Amino acid sequence: MKILDGNKTVTLDYEQLGNLPVVSEQGEKNVLNLLRNGEISTSPSVPKFERRFADYVGSKYALSYCNGTSALEAAVFACGAGPGTEVIVPSFTFWSTVMVAVANQATPVFADIDPDTWTMTAETIEPHITEKTKAIIVVHVWGTPCDMDPIMALARKYNIKVIEDASHAHGATYKGRSVGSIGDIGCFSFQGSKLVPGGEAGILVSDNLMLYSRAAAAGHYERLAGLGPDNPYSRYSLTGFGHKFRANPLAIALADAAMDTLDERNEIRDRQARVLEAGIADLDFLIPQAVPADSRRVYAYHYMLYDPAKFGGVNPSTLLLALAEEGVKCGGCGYGRLHQAPAILEGGGFGNLNPHDTPVSLPVSEDMGRRQIMVALRFEQECPELIEQYIAAYHKVAANMEKLQIYERENGIRSFDLSGRSISIISAGN
Numbered sequence: 001m002k003i004l005d006g007n008k009t010v011t012l013d014y015e016q017l018g019n020l021p022v023v024s025e026q027g028e029k030n031v032l033n034l035l036r037n038g039e040i041s042t043s044p045s046v047p048k049f050e051r052r053f054a055d056y057v058g059s060k061y062a063l064s065y066c067n068g069t070s071a072l073e074a075a076v077f078a079c080g081a082g083p084g085t086e087v088i089v090p091s092f093t094f095w096s097t098v099m100v101a102v103a104n105q106a107t108p109v110f111a112d113i114d115p116d117t118w119t120m121t122a123e124t125i126e127p128h129i130t131e132k133t134k135a136i137i138v139v140h141v142w143g144t145p146c147d148m149d150p151i152m153a154l155a156r157k158y159n160i161k162v163i164e165d166a167s168h169a170h171g172a173t174y175k176g177r178s179v180g181s182i183g184d185i186g187c188f189s190f191q192g193s194k195l196v197p198g199g200e201a202g203i204l205v206s207d208n209l210m211l212y213s214r215a216a217a218a219g220h221y222e223r224l225a226g227l228g229p230d231n232p233y234s235r236y237s238l239t240g241f242g243h244k245f246r247a248n249p250l251a252i253a254l255a256d257a258a259m260d261t262l263d264e265r266n267e268i269r270d271r272q273a274r275v276l277e278a279g280i281a282d283l284d285f286l287i288p289q290a291v292p293a294d295s296r297r298v299y300a301y302h303y304m305l306y307d308p309a310k311f312g313g314v315n316p317s318t319l320l321l322a323l324a325e326e327g328v329k330c331g332g333c334g335y336g337r338l339h340q341a342p343a344i345l346e347g348g349g350f351g352n353l354n355p356h357d358t359p360v361s362l363p364v365s366e367d368m369g370r371r372q373i374m375v376a377l378r379f380e381q382e383c384p385e386l387i388e389q390y391i392a393a394y395h396k397v398a399a400n401m402e403k404l405q406i407y408e409r410e411n412g413i414r415s416f417d418l419s420g421r422s423i424s425i426i427s428a429g430n
């Protein structure tokens with residue numbers, strides 16, 4: 001049964017509008033070059049890319065990894081977090097941010113987020129600091145920078161390291177500085193859906209040689225000898241510390257090509273997201289993510305907060321279903337549930353850690369996870385007519401609130417399967 005009249009408002013198909021494959025021609029060339037040279041495991045192009053990326057974000061050092069998760073895991077290790085220590089993390093994130101603490105046998109301690117920026121702040125972090133706290137991992141969620149100055153001041157006061165998880169935020173800036181370069185360590189993912197898609201790869205940046213060296217010891221035995229005889233980590237070059245986290249040069253080659261167009265693509269996405277938000281600004285039940293002063297967000301993912309109280313109490317999933325029926329590519333949000341995950345509540349992982357005998361309550365994170373909706377896919381090319389259709393679809397659904405209420409009364413509330421997923425694209429047919 002249809003919620004509205006069954007006539008789709010969105011008739012244009014983004015995929016067919018343009019020709020923007022994830023892998024550019026330059027990416028293909030880079031990969032082919034490596035294949036022909038047999039550089040499929042190590043390649044001089046990898047350190048070259050690391051230099052390029054370090055320069056882009058304005059950090060002294062960069063080290064590539066086989067994915068963003070391993071970069072974060074090495075970062076936690078580099079900060080000295082291990083058994084008996086604590087790492088403060090958000091729950092409103094992808095699981096990697098949290099589980100890298102578990103993988104280091106440190107205890108993840110969850111902090112809530114700000115209801116406007118949806119990121120952790122100095123205020124939400126401070127109550128969780130103990131003498132065991134070694135590091136704080138902040139996430140620039142969906143591409144919006146955290147308010148870093150107060151977080152850094154807090155961390156300096158307590159002598160705690162800050163790791164920025166910038167997996168969503170390539171190109172975002174805070175007070176003129178690139179995210180990732182502000183904390184002690186920054187980590188970026190180059191997973192295929194990110195702003196710099198490389199397939200599976202990631203990178204860690206830092207200005208601190210000792211943190212960089214320790215991170216290298218966590219997964220790059222092959223780099224340790226090159227640190228020089230005076231570096232305390234060079235003596236581990238025979239073994240490292242038990243992980244092999246080297247990035248595949250083929251993935252780095254794709255990330256390298258994606259960097260060529262990152263700023264341009266960010267600008268296009270930004271412009272189009274703003275047009276969409278301006279077009280639906282009159283719909284007071286959809287609230288945009290707030291961005292800290294003097295910051296530039298990027299639109300890795302375009303989420304808005306839905307307020308059912310301003311839309312007849314309609315459940316978020318009914319709203320998404322109605323939008324999907326209109327042809328809007330939209331989605332739900334599964335963030336904000338990690339503190340309730342079995343691996344956290346029951347332990348059983350490395351070191352059989354059982355950190356949370358008492359479940360933690362994170363009201364803002366839980367609420368945000370239930371009510372945020374992905375309002376559109378990211379548009380990496382200009383598509384004004386399509387955005388007009390999206391705006392019209394949002395207005396059509398808004399004008400038919402009663403039909404959504406009736407549908408809900410007659411059919412119940414449909415729950416989308418978010419199990420194991422942080423993001424689920426809703427289609428009317430599924």
Ligand SMILES: Cc1ncc(COP(=O)(O)O)c(C=O)c1O
Nearest residue numbers: 067068069094096167189190191
């Ligand atoms: C916020 C966040 N942190 C970390 C990661 C981990 O990156 P990767 O998938 O490259 O391991 C991701 C992406 O998947 C992410 O969204």
